[in-house]
Amino acid sequence: MRRNGTTLTLGHLRRLRTFIPALFLLGLLALFLSGCDTDTPQNTFDPKGEVADKQADVFYWSMWPAIVIMTIVLGGLLVIMLRFRERDPEHVPPQVHGNTRLELAWTIAPAILLLAIGIPMVATIYDLGRPPSEDAFRVDVIAQRFTWEFQYPEYTDEDGKPLSVFDQSGFHIPAGREVAFYLHSVDVIHSFWLPKLGGKLDVIPGRTNVLWLRADEPGTFSGQCAEFCGLFHADMTMKVTAQPQEELDAWAAEMLQ
Amino acid sequence: MASIAVPKRSPLSEALKGARRAAENSSSIWSWIATVDHKRIGILYGISAVVFFIVGGVEALLLRLQLAQPDANFLDPDAYNRLFTMHGTTMVFLVVMPLSSAFFNLMVPLMIGARDVAFPRLNAFSYWTFLAGAIFLNASFFTGDILNGDLGAPGGGWFGYAPLSLREFAPGHGMDFWMLGLQMFGIASLAGGFNFIVTILNMRAPGMTLFRMPVFVWMTLVTSFLIIFAMPVIAVALFELTFDRLFDANYFNAEAGGNPLLWQHMFWLFGHPEVYILILPAFGILSEILPTFSRKPLFGYAFVVFSGVAIGFMSWGVWVHHMYTTGLGTVANSAFGISTILIAVPTGVKVFNWMGTLWGGSIRFRAPLMFAVGTVAMFTIGGLSGVTHSMVPSDYQQNSSYYVVAHFHYVLFGGAIMALFGGIYYWFPKFTGKLMNEPLGHLNFWLMLIGFNLTFFPMHISGLLGMPRRVYTYNSDMGWDFWNLMSTVGAFLIALSVLVFLYNFFLSLRRGKESGPDPWDARTLEWSLPSPPPEYNFKEIPTVDSRDHFWNTKYREDETGRVVPVLAGGVVEPEEEHGDDDEHGHGIHMPSPSYMPLIASIGFPIVATGLIYDYALVPVGFALILIGLFGWVMEPATEED
Numbered sequence: 016m017r018r019n020g021t022t023l024t025l026g027h028l029r030r031l032r033t034f035i036p037a038l039f040l041l042g043l044l045a046l047f048l049s050g051c052d053t054d055t056p057q058n059t060f061d062p063k064g065e066v067a068d069k070q071a072d073v074f075y076w077s078m079w080p081a082i083v084i085m086t087i088v089l090g091g092l093l094v095i096m097l098r099f100r101e102r103d104p105e106h107v108p109p110q111v112h113g114n115t116r117l118e119l120a121w122t123i124a125p126a127i128l129l130l131a132i133g134i135p136m137v138a139t140i141y142d143l144g145r146p147p148s149e150d151a152f153r154v155d156v157i158a159q160r161f162t163w164e165f166q167y168p169e170y171t172d173e174d175g176k177p178l179s180v181f182d183q184s185g186f187h188i189p190a191g192r193e194v195a196f197y198l199h200s201v202d203v204i205h206s207f208w209l210p211k212l213g214g215k216l217d218v219i220p221g222r223t224n225v226l227w228l229r230a231d232e233p234g235t236f237s238g239q240c241a242e243f244c245g246l247f248h249a250d251m252t253m254k255v256t257a258q259p260q261e262e263l264d265a266w267a268a269e270m271l272q
Numbered sequence: 273m274a275s276i277a278v279p280k281r282s283p284l285s286e287a288l289k290g291a292r293r294a295a296e297n298s299s300s301i302w303s304w305i306a307t308v309d310h311k312r313i314g315i316l317y318g319i320s321a322v323v324f325f326i327v328g329g330v331e332a333l334l335l336r337l338q339l340a341q342p343d344a345n346f347l348d349p350d351a352y353n354r355l356f357t358m359h360g361t362t363m364v365f366l367v368v369m370p371l372s373s374a375f376f377n378l379m380v381p382l383m384i385g386a387r388d389v390a391f392p393r394l395n396a397f398s399y400w401t402f403l404a405g406a407i408f409l410n411a412s413f414f415t416g417d418i419l420n421g422d423l424g425a426p427g428g429g430w431f432g433y434a435p436l437s438l439r440e441f442a443p444g445h446g447m448d449f450w451m452l453g454l455q456m457f458g459i460a461s462l463a464g465g466f467n468f469i470v471t472i473l474n475m476r477a478p479g480m481t482l483f484r485m486p487v488f489v490w491m492t493l494v495t496s497f498l499i500i501f502a503m504p505v506i507a508v509a510l511f512e513l514t515f516d517r518l519f520d521a522n523y524f525n526a527e528a529g530g531n532p533l534l535w536q537h538m539f540w541l542f543g544h545p546e547v548y549i550l551i552l553p554a555f556g557i558l559s560e561i562l563p564t565f566s567r568k569p570l571f572g573y574a575f576v577v578f579s580g581v582a583i584g585f586m587s588w589g590v591w592v593h594h595m596y597t598t599g600l601g602t603v604a605n606s607a608f609g610i611s612t613i614l615i616a617v618p619t620g621v622k623v624f625n626w627m628g629t630l631w632g633g634s635i636r637f638r639a640p641l642m643f644a645v646g647t648v649a650m651f652t653i654g655g656l657s658g659v660t661h662s663m664v665p666s667d668y669q670q671n672s673s674y675y676v677v678a679h680f681h682y683v684l685f686g687g688a689i690m691a692l693f694g695g696i697y698y699w700f701p702k703f704t705g706k707l708m709n710e711p712l713g714h715l716n717f718w719l720m721l722i723g724f725n726l727t728f729f730p731m732h733i734s735g736l737l738g739m740p741r742r743v744y745t746y747n748s749d750m751g752w753d754f755w756n757l758m759s760t761v762g763a764f765l766i767a768l769s770v771l772v773f774l775y776n777f778f779l780s781l782r783r784g785k786e787s788g789p790d791p792w793d794a795r796t797l798e799w800s801l802p803s804p805p806p807e808y809n810f811k812e813i814p815t816v817d818s819r820d821h822f823w824n825t826k827y828r829e830d831e832t833g834r835v836v837p838v839l840a841g842g843v844v845e846p847e848e849e850h851g852d853d854d855e856h857g858h859g860i861h862m863p864s865p866s867y868m869p870l871i872a873s874i875g876f877p878i879v880a881t882g883l884i885y886d887y888a889l890v891p892v893g894f895a896l897i898l899i900g901l902f903g904w905v906m907e908p909a910t911e912e913d
Contacts, residue, residue, distance in 0.1 A: 055751030057738020059669045074666035081656035088652045091627055101634045107827060107835040108634050113572035121624040129613045137606045139665045144602035203436040204532060210738040214668020217598045221526025224599035241672040241740045243429050245436060246349050249743035
């Protein structure tokens, strides 16, 4: 009885083993699909502005070829493992030392493919790397562990001091207009990041980096510090609301009261 | 030896001689402490690395527990920050580098037909200095009020960005321990790097030209060159940080005219070659395992070697890809963007050549092969995700996010660590004479592969969903809960796989099957020796006539081109080795054990402790270093009888 049971289990296990990789991949795929909730506040796949849009495009140019190559390599490995598995322990295959033509091909082909995605990449670097345009709306961002401060030189009080906002969830910018963020740090290095509007730029003491972004539509955008800055780095978050210019002006006037 | 004028024996030199005698007895603990045998030093490196792998792994599990759920309070932010700093530092400097060093030490002399490395005592000095630094760094935990959960360890991240690492923002001594500990690893690595370059260039057996060397030896050579050029860069950066922290210099203080970005440039100018210091030894291991288990020579030896060399060169021209978001401008970002995507070319060549090696082979599904093929697959994913964020504009989104965490774990865990595990399974029999348990090895592999993917694949997603790295917690409305929970579950699966490994290791050590000299029917010289090899390795230094010298003693091609075994081939050599018992290698002079490297190494942590707490200790430490070095120079290399 016992022996029978044991043989059965072993047989089952052996048959199961061949399916482990397939089961594993299927499981991953299922999990991947079940967890795909795109409606999250900092999703980089859900761009809401020109900059984030173009950056997502660049990502797709490299992501799709990467997925194709991954499939070829992983699938190829699987096929090779099955096809060339040892059948006869005495068998010694022909001792092939290489194939120069083939190897040259898989040196040159990837180089061409990489340069092919590299050229539009450089174009996008220059496209997004230009200085902000003349009519951009200027905001001075002051990062201090572990809060953000937005200063609005366009809105000043009677003494000529710019409007300053410390409310971490109450920052405002115009929608549909380029915004130039002038980034200042008073202590350590931080990084200014509003994922749905665009990638990050570091906020470095002793220098002023300038990042321009544009929110296509009104909305509220979530962001946070992306360079480790100490104890409460995780809590250095912000909410930025983009709204039409008139509403923004009204908001600023009210704030200055 | 008698020709050297030895001054009149003092009691001290008599005592030292007595101690060395004690170390000659190969079963005493002193024989390990004073050893200069490359195999023993390799084993010491390996054991230390595995111990620290467990330490770094426990740190990772604590981090994952904190992140398993949003708004968790398992760790306070301070503890979290210190633990991720120590996790990163430990895994890079105390696990992957020393584990690679273990293989350099164990394998290189055997593979090139040498009796030891060029400088055996310098080799011992490397190990002890590494261990001194490792213990010193981890001692920082106890400088805080650890019983109340207040860890004293460094908390500035493993790349220690200034000005966060300066005294103003990192009070306490954690970062002091970090920078001085790293300096010690640098000294240890430099000594090792020079040692292996000299060994490989000068001590190859007759006939073993550079292009007949096993690829693992080639990768050791490239790695050693990277080490000797990269370590001085980080040494300078660390000296500057030391001056900033201890003596109020202002290298990195913007307010006083310093430049915080200077640190980043120097750190990554070291740090990117460092990445290849971590991965190239793994590539070397793969290039040994895959041919053995597919019973074919490595496909395209020259391409694999030259792509490794090319990676070594190119690794110096890509460091700014860690700094795309610092605002260096369009020209710098474009240039480094292009250089970074092009480093994928030589890396891809290796992957394709490994596939070519397997193609047409007769593949034996043994544990080392499973780890090797798993590594190729995981490294491919890591390499491809690397290409996606070498693309500068998309990196603006992914930099410092969990996407990057996913990427470098695919490269350094799926790549380096898995390959190193494969190496352990592969060469375990050579040094113990026992085979590791095969079913447990497969269980180890599958648990690790699944746990690894479950941990790190979701990090791609959480990163693209905007989760920054190094956050001690997150809000539940961000959509990251599910992915983080998965990562935590996966991390515990990895932990389980490591437990299986440890069980297998000790079980096999005690009750493993006898392996014999050449259990895998392998191709390289070390398998021509008995397992474990005698202290002097080769009784007679072999003369090498081809790349597959050892294989050719076992197999030849018949008239039709079929590969057939040579009758009584291969097995002859070990038999000869045992043949004349009366000789037993007594005529071979091996360097005597020495305590001097250890004495010199102990000086370093004393100097470092002195710099932090009391300058009076500094001269004491330096005195010890000098005593060690002088004793080393003065003592006879081989004991007179």
